Amino acid sequence: MHNTEMNKIYETYAPLTDQEWRSDLVRSVREPSMRGIAFPSFPSADLQRHLQGNSNEMAVRGALSFREHCVGVLKANGAPFSKDSILIDFGTGWGRIARAFMKDVPAANIYAIEPFDFIVEARKANSYISFVKTDPLPPLPFCEGFATHFVTWSTFSHFNQHYFDRWISEIARILRPGGVCFITTLGVRFLEDLKEAHRQKIKGQQIHFWIDLILKRLPHDAIDTTIAEVRSGNVFWLPADSVARSEFAECFVTDRYLSDKFSNLFTVIDYADHGQLAQDCIALRRK
Missing domain, CATH: 3.40.50.150 (Vaccinia Virus protein VP39)
Known part of the structure:
Protein backbone atom coordinates (compact mmCIF):
# COMPACT_ATOMS: atom_id res chain seq x y z
CA MET A 1 0.00 0.00 0.00
CA GLY A 187 -1.45 -1.67 41.57
CA VAL A 188 -2.81 -0.80 45.00
CA ARG A 189 -6.22 0.28 43.69
CA PHE A 190 -6.78 -3.10 42.07
CA LEU A 191 -5.77 -4.89 45.30
CA GLU A 192 -8.20 -2.73 47.29
CA ASP A 193 -10.90 -3.64 44.77
CA LEU A 194 -10.10 -7.32 45.38
CA LYS A 195 -11.01 -6.87 49.05
CA GLU A 196 -14.39 -5.46 48.05
CA ALA A 197 -14.91 -8.30 45.55
CA HIS A 198 -14.20 -10.81 48.33
CA ARG A 199 -16.88 -9.18 50.49
CA GLN A 200 -19.36 -9.42 47.61
CA LYS A 201 -18.48 -13.06 47.03
CA ILE A 202 -19.06 -13.88 50.72
CA LYS A 203 -22.54 -12.32 50.38
CA GLY A 204 -23.23 -14.60 47.42
CA GLN A 205 -23.04 -11.84 44.82
CA GLN A 206 -21.70 -12.49 41.33
CA ILE A 207 -18.17 -11.24 40.66
CA HIS A 208 -16.16 -11.09 37.43
CA PHE A 209 -14.71 -14.50 36.48
CA TRP A 210 -11.15 -13.12 36.24
CA ILE A 211 -11.41 -11.50 39.68
CA ASP A 212 -12.69 -14.81 41.05
CA LEU A 213 -9.68 -16.64 39.59
CA ILE A 214 -7.33 -14.18 41.31
CA LEU A 215 -9.10 -14.50 44.65
CA LYS A 216 -8.68 -18.28 44.48
CA ARG A 217 -4.90 -17.74 44.31
CA LEU A 218 -4.59 -14.70 46.59
CA PRO A 219 -6.41 -15.30 49.90
CA HIS A 220 -8.24 -12.24 51.16
CA ASP A 221 -6.22 -12.22 54.40
CA ALA A 222 -3.00 -11.87 52.34
CA ILE A 223 -4.14 -8.81 50.39
CA ASP A 224 -3.07 -6.20 52.97
CA THR A 225 0.43 -7.72 53.14
CA THR A 226 0.58 -7.63 49.35
CA ILE A 227 -0.47 -3.97 49.32
CA ALA A 228 2.31 -3.10 51.78
CA GLU A 229 4.87 -4.94 49.64
CA VAL A 230 3.79 -3.24 46.43
CA ARG A 231 3.65 0.19 48.09
CA SER A 232 7.21 -0.25 49.30
CA GLY A 233 8.43 -0.51 45.72
CA ASN A 234 8.50 -4.26 45.11
CA VAL A 235 6.95 -6.38 42.38
CA PHE A 236 4.40 -8.93 43.60
CA TRP A 237 3.94 -11.82 41.20
CA LEU A 238 0.88 -14.05 41.45
CA PRO A 239 1.58 -17.18 39.38
CA ALA A 240 -1.12 -19.26 37.70
CA ASP A 241 -1.17 -22.90 36.67
CA SER A 242 -3.98 -22.57 34.12
CA VAL A 243 -2.45 -20.25 31.52
CA ALA A 244 -0.74 -21.05 28.25
CA ARG A 245 2.66 -19.80 29.42
CA SER A 246 3.86 -19.87 33.01
CA GLU A 247 5.58 -16.48 32.59
CA PHE A 248 2.20 -14.76 32.27
CA ALA A 249 -0.31 -14.32 35.10
CA GLU A 250 -0.80 -11.25 37.34
CA CYS A 251 1.86 -8.73 38.29
CA PHE A 252 1.25 -6.04 40.91
Missing part, protein backbone atom coordinates in the same frame (compact mmCIF):
# COMPACT_ATOMS: atom_id res chain seq x y z
CA HIS A 2 1.32 3.44 -0.94
CA ASN A 3 2.07 5.82 1.97
CA THR A 4 -0.60 8.28 0.78
CA GLU A 5 -3.21 5.53 1.04
CA MET A 6 -1.80 4.22 4.34
CA ASN A 7 -1.98 7.65 5.94
CA LYS A 8 -5.46 8.58 4.72
CA ILE A 9 -7.02 8.26 8.17
CA TYR A 10 -4.35 10.49 9.72
CA GLU A 11 -4.64 13.12 7.01
CA THR A 12 -8.43 13.21 7.36
CA TYR A 13 -8.75 13.07 11.14
CA ALA A 14 -5.65 14.87 12.49
CA PRO A 15 -7.35 18.28 11.95
CA LEU A 16 -10.68 17.08 13.42
CA THR A 17 -11.76 16.97 17.06
CA ASP A 18 -11.31 14.05 19.42
CA GLN A 19 -15.10 13.74 19.54
CA GLU A 20 -15.35 13.36 15.76
CA TRP A 21 -12.65 10.69 15.81
CA ARG A 22 -14.25 8.88 18.75
CA SER A 23 -17.67 8.94 17.12
CA ASP A 24 -16.48 7.68 13.73
CA LEU A 25 -14.15 4.98 15.08
CA VAL A 26 -16.97 3.57 17.22
CA ARG A 27 -19.34 3.76 14.23
CA SER A 28 -16.81 1.87 12.10
CA VAL A 29 -17.85 -1.33 13.89
CA ARG A 30 -21.13 -1.13 11.93
CA GLU A 31 -20.18 1.28 9.11
CA PRO A 32 -16.94 0.22 7.44
CA SER A 33 -16.72 3.29 5.19
CA MET A 34 -16.95 6.97 6.22
CA ARG A 35 -15.66 10.23 4.75
CA GLY A 36 -14.45 8.30 1.72
CA ILE A 37 -12.23 6.04 3.87
CA ALA A 38 -12.41 2.25 4.23
CA PHE A 39 -11.89 1.77 7.98
CA PRO A 40 -10.07 -1.25 9.39
CA SER A 41 -12.36 -4.24 9.90
CA PHE A 42 -12.78 -6.31 13.07
CA PRO A 43 -11.82 -9.89 13.91
CA SER A 44 -14.53 -12.16 15.25
CA ALA A 45 -16.18 -11.02 18.48
CA ASP A 46 -15.12 -14.34 20.03
CA LEU A 47 -11.44 -13.66 19.36
CA GLN A 48 -11.76 -10.13 20.72
CA ARG A 49 -13.42 -11.39 23.90
CA HIS A 50 -10.83 -14.16 24.30
CA LEU A 51 -8.03 -11.58 24.23
CA GLN A 52 -9.51 -8.86 26.40
CA GLY A 53 -12.94 -9.75 27.78
CA ASN A 54 -15.07 -7.52 25.53
CA SER A 55 -15.52 -6.73 21.85
CA ASN A 56 -16.52 -4.28 19.12
CA GLU A 57 -17.95 -0.95 20.42
CA MET A 58 -16.93 -1.58 24.04
CA ALA A 59 -13.43 -2.63 22.97
CA VAL A 60 -13.04 0.46 20.78
CA ARG A 61 -14.28 2.80 23.53
CA GLY A 62 -11.72 1.34 25.95
CA ALA A 63 -8.91 1.85 23.43
CA LEU A 64 -10.04 5.44 22.82
CA SER A 65 -10.07 6.19 26.56
CA PHE A 66 -6.46 5.00 26.78
CA ARG A 67 -5.54 7.06 23.72
CA GLU A 68 -7.15 10.21 25.15
CA HIS A 69 -5.30 9.72 28.44
CA CYS A 70 -1.96 9.36 26.63
CA VAL A 71 -2.61 12.39 24.43
CA GLY A 72 -3.41 14.51 27.50
CA VAL A 73 -0.27 13.46 29.37
CA LEU A 74 1.91 14.08 26.31
CA LYS A 75 0.50 17.58 25.79
CA ALA A 76 0.94 18.41 29.48
CA ASN A 77 4.60 17.33 29.28
CA GLY A 78 5.50 19.03 26.01
CA ALA A 79 5.89 15.81 24.02
CA PRO A 80 2.79 15.65 21.79
CA PHE A 81 2.36 13.39 18.79
CA SER A 82 3.15 14.81 15.35
CA LYS A 83 3.30 13.66 11.74
CA ASP A 84 6.92 12.65 12.39
CA SER A 85 6.20 10.53 15.48
CA ILE A 86 7.03 6.83 15.38
CA LEU A 87 4.74 4.77 17.62
CA ILE A 88 5.14 1.18 18.78
CA ASP A 89 2.13 -0.65 20.27
CA PHE A 90 3.59 -3.54 22.25
CA GLY A 91 1.47 -6.65 22.89
CA THR A 92 -1.10 -5.39 20.40
CA GLY A 93 -3.44 -8.42 20.55
CA TRP A 94 -5.91 -7.87 17.70
CA GLY A 95 -4.69 -4.30 17.20
CA ARG A 96 -7.41 -2.23 18.86
CA ILE A 97 -4.99 0.06 20.74
CA ALA A 98 -2.88 0.78 17.66
CA ARG A 99 -5.91 1.78 15.58
CA ALA A 100 -7.04 4.28 18.24
CA PHE A 101 -3.83 6.26 17.60
CA MET A 102 -4.29 6.50 13.81
CA LYS A 103 -5.64 10.04 14.36
CA ASP A 104 -2.36 11.08 16.02
CA VAL A 105 0.36 9.30 14.04
CA PRO A 106 0.48 8.46 10.32
CA ALA A 107 -0.26 4.75 9.91
CA ALA A 108 3.03 4.30 8.03
CA ASN A 109 4.76 5.19 11.33
CA ILE A 110 2.78 2.78 13.57
CA TYR A 111 4.22 -0.64 14.42
CA ALA A 112 2.10 -3.17 16.32
CA ILE A 113 4.09 -5.91 18.08
CA GLU A 114 2.75 -9.32 19.10
CA PRO A 115 4.42 -12.71 19.79
CA PHE A 116 1.33 -14.89 19.37
CA ASP A 117 -0.37 -16.25 16.27
CA PHE A 118 -3.51 -14.14 16.47
CA ILE A 119 -1.41 -11.37 14.96
CA VAL A 120 -2.53 -12.97 11.66
CA GLU A 121 -6.12 -11.89 12.41
CA ALA A 122 -4.92 -8.43 13.43
CA ARG A 123 -3.14 -8.05 10.07
CA LYS A 124 -6.24 -9.13 8.16
CA ALA A 125 -8.34 -6.56 10.00
CA ASN A 126 -6.03 -3.56 9.58
CA SER A 127 -3.88 -3.29 6.47
CA TYR A 128 -2.87 0.31 7.18
CA ILE A 129 -0.32 -0.29 9.94
CA SER A 130 2.66 -2.67 10.22
CA PHE A 131 2.16 -5.76 12.40
CA VAL A 132 5.40 -7.40 13.52
CA LYS A 133 5.52 -10.91 15.01
CA THR A 134 8.27 -11.18 17.62
CA ASP A 135 9.63 -13.56 20.22
CA PRO A 136 8.27 -13.47 23.80
CA LEU A 137 11.60 -12.01 25.00
CA PRO A 138 13.79 -9.20 23.56
CA PRO A 139 15.22 -8.01 21.32
CA LEU A 140 12.73 -6.33 19.01
CA PRO A 141 13.75 -5.84 15.36
CA PHE A 142 14.31 -2.08 15.70
CA CYS A 143 17.51 -0.06 16.02
CA GLU A 144 18.43 2.03 19.06
CA GLY A 145 16.43 5.24 19.33
CA PHE A 146 13.99 4.15 16.63
CA ALA A 147 10.71 5.23 18.27
CA THR A 148 9.41 8.48 19.74
CA HIS A 149 6.45 6.90 21.57
CA PHE A 150 5.63 3.49 22.95
CA VAL A 151 2.27 2.26 24.30
CA THR A 152 1.27 -1.04 25.82
CA TRP A 153 -2.07 -2.01 27.34
CA SER A 154 -2.53 -4.94 29.75
CA THR A 155 0.84 -6.52 28.99
CA PHE A 156 3.18 -5.58 31.84
CA SER A 157 0.30 -6.33 34.21
CA HIS A 158 0.77 -10.01 33.27
CA PHE A 159 4.59 -10.36 33.16
CA ASN A 160 6.71 -12.04 35.79
CA GLN A 161 9.56 -9.89 37.11
CA HIS A 162 12.17 -11.31 34.73
CA TYR A 163 10.02 -10.49 31.68
CA PHE A 164 9.03 -7.13 33.15
CA ASP A 165 12.63 -6.00 33.66
CA ARG A 166 13.89 -7.33 30.32
CA TRP A 167 11.16 -5.52 28.41
CA ILE A 168 11.59 -2.21 30.27
CA SER A 169 15.28 -2.30 29.32
CA GLU A 170 14.38 -3.09 25.71
CA ILE A 171 11.93 -0.19 25.55
CA ALA A 172 14.73 2.06 26.82
CA ARG A 173 16.94 0.83 23.96
CA ILE A 174 14.34 1.58 21.30
CA LEU A 175 13.04 4.92 22.60
CA ARG A 176 15.04 7.98 21.65
CA PRO A 177 15.98 10.45 24.43
CA GLY A 178 12.89 12.43 25.44
CA GLY A 179 10.61 9.72 24.05
CA VAL A 180 7.65 8.64 26.17
CA CYS A 181 6.34 5.17 27.05
CA PHE A 182 2.93 4.35 28.57
CA ILE A 183 2.53 1.01 30.35
CA THR A 184 -0.53 -0.17 32.25
CA THR A 185 -0.20 -2.10 35.50
CA LEU A 186 -2.16 -3.56 38.37
CA VAL A 253 3.54 -3.02 40.86
CA THR A 254 3.48 0.77 41.26
CA ASP A 255 5.47 3.61 39.76
CA ARG A 256 7.86 3.40 42.71
CA TYR A 257 9.43 0.17 41.44
CA LEU A 258 10.17 1.81 38.09
CA SER A 259 11.47 5.07 39.53
CA ASP A 260 13.73 3.14 41.95
CA LYS A 261 15.07 0.40 39.67
CA PHE A 262 15.22 2.20 36.31
CA SER A 263 16.09 5.75 37.40
CA ASN A 264 19.16 5.68 35.13
CA LEU A 265 16.92 5.14 32.08
CA PHE A 266 13.57 6.82 32.75
CA THR A 267 11.78 9.55 34.64
CA VAL A 268 8.20 8.84 35.73
CA ILE A 269 6.20 11.81 34.40
CA ASP A 270 2.67 10.61 35.24
CA TYR A 271 1.02 7.91 37.32
CA ALA A 272 -2.73 7.44 36.85
CA ASP A 273 -3.79 5.18 39.72
CA HIS A 274 -7.17 6.57 40.80
CA GLY A 275 -9.46 4.76 38.38
CA GLN A 276 -8.95 7.05 35.38
CA LEU A 277 -8.57 3.86 33.31
CA ALA A 278 -9.40 0.19 33.82
CA GLN A 279 -5.76 -0.37 34.81
CA ASP A 280 -3.22 1.99 36.36
CA CYS A 281 -1.02 3.75 33.82
CA ILE A 282 2.62 4.80 34.25
CA ALA A 283 4.16 7.29 31.82
CA LEU A 284 7.95 7.10 31.49
CA ARG A 285 10.18 9.59 29.68
CA ARG A 286 13.47 8.32 28.30
CA LYS A 287 16.49 10.12 29.74
Whole structure:
Protein backbone atom coordinates (compact mmCIF):
# COMPACT_ATOMS: atom_id res chain seq x y z
CA MET A 1 0.00 0.00 0.00
CA HIS A 2 1.32 3.44 -0.94
CA ASN A 3 2.07 5.82 1.97
CA THR A 4 -0.60 8.28 0.78
CA GLU A 5 -3.21 5.53 1.04
CA MET A 6 -1.80 4.22 4.34
CA ASN A 7 -1.98 7.65 5.94
CA LYS A 8 -5.46 8.58 4.72
CA ILE A 9 -7.02 8.26 8.17
CA TYR A 10 -4.35 10.49 9.72
CA GLU A 11 -4.64 13.12 7.01
CA THR A 12 -8.43 13.21 7.36
CA TYR A 13 -8.75 13.07 11.14
CA ALA A 14 -5.65 14.87 12.49
CA PRO A 15 -7.35 18.28 11.95
CA LEU A 16 -10.68 17.08 13.42
CA THR A 17 -11.76 16.97 17.06
CA ASP A 18 -11.31 14.05 19.42
CA GLN A 19 -15.10 13.74 19.54
CA GLU A 20 -15.35 13.36 15.76
CA TRP A 21 -12.65 10.69 15.81
CA ARG A 22 -14.25 8.88 18.75
CA SER A 23 -17.67 8.94 17.12
CA ASP A 24 -16.48 7.68 13.73
CA LEU A 25 -14.15 4.98 15.08
CA VAL A 26 -16.97 3.57 17.22
CA ARG A 27 -19.34 3.76 14.23
CA SER A 28 -16.81 1.87 12.10
CA VAL A 29 -17.85 -1.33 13.89
CA ARG A 30 -21.13 -1.13 11.93
CA GLU A 31 -20.18 1.28 9.11
CA PRO A 32 -16.94 0.22 7.44
CA SER A 33 -16.72 3.29 5.19
CA MET A 34 -16.95 6.97 6.22
CA ARG A 35 -15.66 10.23 4.75
CA GLY A 36 -14.45 8.30 1.72
CA ILE A 37 -12.23 6.04 3.87
CA ALA A 38 -12.41 2.25 4.23
CA PHE A 39 -11.89 1.77 7.98
CA PRO A 40 -10.07 -1.25 9.39
CA SER A 41 -12.36 -4.24 9.90
CA PHE A 42 -12.78 -6.31 13.07
CA PRO A 43 -11.82 -9.89 13.91
CA SER A 44 -14.53 -12.16 15.25
CA ALA A 45 -16.18 -11.02 18.48
CA ASP A 46 -15.12 -14.34 20.03
CA LEU A 47 -11.44 -13.66 19.36
CA GLN A 48 -11.76 -10.13 20.72
CA ARG A 49 -13.42 -11.39 23.90
CA HIS A 50 -10.83 -14.16 24.30
CA LEU A 51 -8.03 -11.58 24.23
CA GLN A 52 -9.51 -8.86 26.40
CA GLY A 53 -12.94 -9.75 27.78
CA ASN A 54 -15.07 -7.52 25.53
CA SER A 55 -15.52 -6.73 21.85
CA ASN A 56 -16.52 -4.28 19.12
CA GLU A 57 -17.95 -0.95 20.42
CA MET A 58 -16.93 -1.58 24.04
CA ALA A 59 -13.43 -2.63 22.97
CA VAL A 60 -13.04 0.46 20.78
CA ARG A 61 -14.28 2.80 23.53
CA GLY A 62 -11.72 1.34 25.95
CA ALA A 63 -8.91 1.85 23.43
CA LEU A 64 -10.04 5.44 22.82
CA SER A 65 -10.07 6.19 26.56
CA PHE A 66 -6.46 5.00 26.78
CA ARG A 67 -5.54 7.06 23.72
CA GLU A 68 -7.15 10.21 25.15
CA HIS A 69 -5.30 9.72 28.44
CA CYS A 70 -1.96 9.36 26.63
CA VAL A 71 -2.61 12.39 24.43
CA GLY A 72 -3.41 14.51 27.50
CA VAL A 73 -0.27 13.46 29.37
CA LEU A 74 1.91 14.08 26.31
CA LYS A 75 0.50 17.58 25.79
CA ALA A 76 0.94 18.41 29.48
CA ASN A 77 4.60 17.33 29.28
CA GLY A 78 5.50 19.03 26.01
CA ALA A 79 5.89 15.81 24.02
CA PRO A 80 2.79 15.65 21.79
CA PHE A 81 2.36 13.39 18.79
CA SER A 82 3.15 14.81 15.35
CA LYS A 83 3.30 13.66 11.74
CA ASP A 84 6.92 12.65 12.39
CA SER A 85 6.20 10.53 15.48
CA ILE A 86 7.03 6.83 15.38
CA LEU A 87 4.74 4.77 17.62
CA ILE A 88 5.14 1.18 18.78
CA ASP A 89 2.13 -0.65 20.27
CA PHE A 90 3.59 -3.54 22.25
CA GLY A 91 1.47 -6.65 22.89
CA THR A 92 -1.10 -5.39 20.40
CA GLY A 93 -3.44 -8.42 20.55
CA TRP A 94 -5.91 -7.87 17.70
CA GLY A 95 -4.69 -4.30 17.20
CA ARG A 96 -7.41 -2.23 18.86
CA ILE A 97 -4.99 0.06 20.74
CA ALA A 98 -2.88 0.78 17.66
CA ARG A 99 -5.91 1.78 15.58
CA ALA A 100 -7.04 4.28 18.24
CA PHE A 101 -3.83 6.26 17.60
CA MET A 102 -4.29 6.50 13.81
CA LYS A 103 -5.64 10.04 14.36
CA ASP A 104 -2.36 11.08 16.02
CA VAL A 105 0.36 9.30 14.04
CA PRO A 106 0.48 8.46 10.32
CA ALA A 107 -0.26 4.75 9.91
CA ALA A 108 3.03 4.30 8.03
CA ASN A 109 4.76 5.19 11.33
CA ILE A 110 2.78 2.78 13.57
CA TYR A 111 4.22 -0.64 14.42
CA ALA A 112 2.10 -3.17 16.32
CA ILE A 113 4.09 -5.91 18.08
CA GLU A 114 2.75 -9.32 19.10
CA PRO A 115 4.42 -12.71 19.79
CA PHE A 116 1.33 -14.89 19.37
CA ASP A 117 -0.37 -16.25 16.27
CA PHE A 118 -3.51 -14.14 16.47
CA ILE A 119 -1.41 -11.37 14.96
CA VAL A 120 -2.53 -12.97 11.66
CA GLU A 121 -6.12 -11.89 12.41
CA ALA A 122 -4.92 -8.43 13.43
CA ARG A 123 -3.14 -8.05 10.07
CA LYS A 124 -6.24 -9.13 8.16
CA ALA A 125 -8.34 -6.56 10.00
CA ASN A 126 -6.03 -3.56 9.58
CA SER A 127 -3.88 -3.29 6.47
CA TYR A 128 -2.87 0.31 7.18
CA ILE A 129 -0.32 -0.29 9.94
CA SER A 130 2.66 -2.67 10.22
CA PHE A 131 2.16 -5.76 12.40
CA VAL A 132 5.40 -7.40 13.52
CA LYS A 133 5.52 -10.91 15.01
CA THR A 134 8.27 -11.18 17.62
CA ASP A 135 9.63 -13.56 20.22
CA PRO A 136 8.27 -13.47 23.80
CA LEU A 137 11.60 -12.01 25.00
CA PRO A 138 13.79 -9.20 23.56
CA PRO A 139 15.22 -8.01 21.32
CA LEU A 140 12.73 -6.33 19.01
CA PRO A 141 13.75 -5.84 15.36
CA PHE A 142 14.31 -2.08 15.70
CA CYS A 143 17.51 -0.06 16.02
CA GLU A 144 18.43 2.03 19.06
CA GLY A 145 16.43 5.24 19.33
CA PHE A 146 13.99 4.15 16.63
CA ALA A 147 10.71 5.23 18.27
CA THR A 148 9.41 8.48 19.74
CA HIS A 149 6.45 6.90 21.57
CA PHE A 150 5.63 3.49 22.95
CA VAL A 151 2.27 2.26 24.30
CA THR A 152 1.27 -1.04 25.82
CA TRP A 153 -2.07 -2.01 27.34
CA SER A 154 -2.53 -4.94 29.75
CA THR A 155 0.84 -6.52 28.99
CA PHE A 156 3.18 -5.58 31.84
CA SER A 157 0.30 -6.33 34.21
CA HIS A 158 0.77 -10.01 33.27
CA PHE A 159 4.59 -10.36 33.16
CA ASN A 160 6.71 -12.04 35.79
CA GLN A 161 9.56 -9.89 37.11
CA HIS A 162 12.17 -11.31 34.73
CA TYR A 163 10.02 -10.49 31.68
CA PHE A 164 9.03 -7.13 33.15
CA ASP A 165 12.63 -6.00 33.66
CA ARG A 166 13.89 -7.33 30.32
CA TRP A 167 11.16 -5.52 28.41
CA ILE A 168 11.59 -2.21 30.27
CA SER A 169 15.28 -2.30 29.32
CA GLU A 170 14.38 -3.09 25.71
CA ILE A 171 11.93 -0.19 25.55
CA ALA A 172 14.73 2.06 26.82
CA ARG A 173 16.94 0.83 23.96
CA ILE A 174 14.34 1.58 21.30
CA LEU A 175 13.04 4.92 22.60
CA ARG A 176 15.04 7.98 21.65
CA PRO A 177 15.98 10.45 24.43
CA GLY A 178 12.89 12.43 25.44
CA GLY A 179 10.61 9.72 24.05
CA VAL A 180 7.65 8.64 26.17
CA CYS A 181 6.34 5.17 27.05
CA PHE A 182 2.93 4.35 28.57
CA ILE A 183 2.53 1.01 30.35
CA THR A 184 -0.53 -0.17 32.25
CA THR A 185 -0.20 -2.10 35.50
CA LEU A 186 -2.16 -3.56 38.37
CA GLY A 187 -1.45 -1.67 41.57
CA VAL A 188 -2.81 -0.80 45.00
CA ARG A 189 -6.22 0.28 43.69
CA PHE A 190 -6.78 -3.10 42.07
CA LEU A 191 -5.77 -4.89 45.30
CA GLU A 192 -8.20 -2.73 47.29
CA ASP A 193 -10.90 -3.64 44.77
CA LEU A 194 -10.10 -7.32 45.38
CA LYS A 195 -11.01 -6.87 49.05
CA GLU A 196 -14.39 -5.46 48.05
CA ALA A 197 -14.91 -8.30 45.55
CA HIS A 198 -14.20 -10.81 48.33
CA ARG A 199 -16.88 -9.18 50.49
CA GLN A 200 -19.36 -9.42 47.61
CA LYS A 201 -18.48 -13.06 47.03
CA ILE A 202 -19.06 -13.88 50.72
CA LYS A 203 -22.54 -12.32 50.38
CA GLY A 204 -23.23 -14.60 47.42
CA GLN A 205 -23.04 -11.84 44.82
CA GLN A 206 -21.70 -12.49 41.33
CA ILE A 207 -18.17 -11.24 40.66
CA HIS A 208 -16.16 -11.09 37.43
CA PHE A 209 -14.71 -14.50 36.48
CA TRP A 210 -11.15 -13.12 36.24
CA ILE A 211 -11.41 -11.50 39.68
CA ASP A 212 -12.69 -14.81 41.05
CA LEU A 213 -9.68 -16.64 39.59
CA ILE A 214 -7.33 -14.18 41.31
CA LEU A 215 -9.10 -14.50 44.65
CA LYS A 216 -8.68 -18.28 44.48
CA ARG A 217 -4.90 -17.74 44.31
CA LEU A 218 -4.59 -14.70 46.59
CA PRO A 219 -6.41 -15.30 49.90
CA HIS A 220 -8.24 -12.24 51.16
CA ASP A 221 -6.22 -12.22 54.40
CA ALA A 222 -3.00 -11.87 52.34
CA ILE A 223 -4.14 -8.81 50.39
CA ASP A 224 -3.07 -6.20 52.97
CA THR A 225 0.43 -7.72 53.14
CA THR A 226 0.58 -7.63 49.35
CA ILE A 227 -0.47 -3.97 49.32
CA ALA A 228 2.31 -3.10 51.78
CA GLU A 229 4.87 -4.94 49.64
CA VAL A 230 3.79 -3.24 46.43
CA ARG A 231 3.65 0.19 48.09
CA SER A 232 7.21 -0.25 49.30
CA GLY A 233 8.43 -0.51 45.72
CA ASN A 234 8.50 -4.26 45.11
CA VAL A 235 6.95 -6.38 42.38
CA PHE A 236 4.40 -8.93 43.60
CA TRP A 237 3.94 -11.82 41.20
CA LEU A 238 0.88 -14.05 41.45
CA PRO A 239 1.58 -17.18 39.38
CA ALA A 240 -1.12 -19.26 37.70
CA ASP A 241 -1.17 -22.90 36.67
CA SER A 242 -3.98 -22.57 34.12
CA VAL A 243 -2.45 -20.25 31.52
CA ALA A 244 -0.74 -21.05 28.25
CA ARG A 245 2.66 -19.80 29.42
CA SER A 246 3.86 -19.87 33.01
CA GLU A 247 5.58 -16.48 32.59
CA PHE A 248 2.20 -14.76 32.27
CA ALA A 249 -0.31 -14.32 35.10
CA GLU A 250 -0.80 -11.25 37.34
CA CYS A 251 1.86 -8.73 38.29
CA PHE A 252 1.25 -6.04 40.91
CA VAL A 253 3.54 -3.02 40.86
CA THR A 254 3.48 0.77 41.26
CA ASP A 255 5.47 3.61 39.76
CA ARG A 256 7.86 3.40 42.71
CA TYR A 257 9.43 0.17 41.44
CA LEU A 258 10.17 1.81 38.09
CA SER A 259 11.47 5.07 39.53
CA ASP A 260 13.73 3.14 41.95
CA LYS A 261 15.07 0.40 39.67
CA PHE A 262 15.22 2.20 36.31
CA SER A 263 16.09 5.75 37.40
CA ASN A 264 19.16 5.68 35.13
CA LEU A 265 16.92 5.14 32.08
CA PHE A 266 13.57 6.82 32.75
CA THR A 267 11.78 9.55 34.64
CA VAL A 268 8.20 8.84 35.73
CA ILE A 269 6.20 11.81 34.40
CA ASP A 270 2.67 10.61 35.24
CA TYR A 271 1.02 7.91 37.32
CA ALA A 272 -2.73 7.44 36.85
CA ASP A 273 -3.79 5.18 39.72
CA HIS A 274 -7.17 6.57 40.80
CA GLY A 275 -9.46 4.76 38.38
CA GLN A 276 -8.95 7.05 35.38
CA LEU A 277 -8.57 3.86 33.31
CA ALA A 278 -9.40 0.19 33.82
CA GLN A 279 -5.76 -0.37 34.81
CA ASP A 280 -3.22 1.99 36.36
CA CYS A 281 -1.02 3.75 33.82
CA ILE A 282 2.62 4.80 34.25
CA ALA A 283 4.16 7.29 31.82
CA LEU A 284 7.95 7.10 31.49
CA ARG A 285 10.18 9.59 29.68
CA ARG A 286 13.47 8.32 28.30
CA LYS A 287 16.49 10.12 29.74
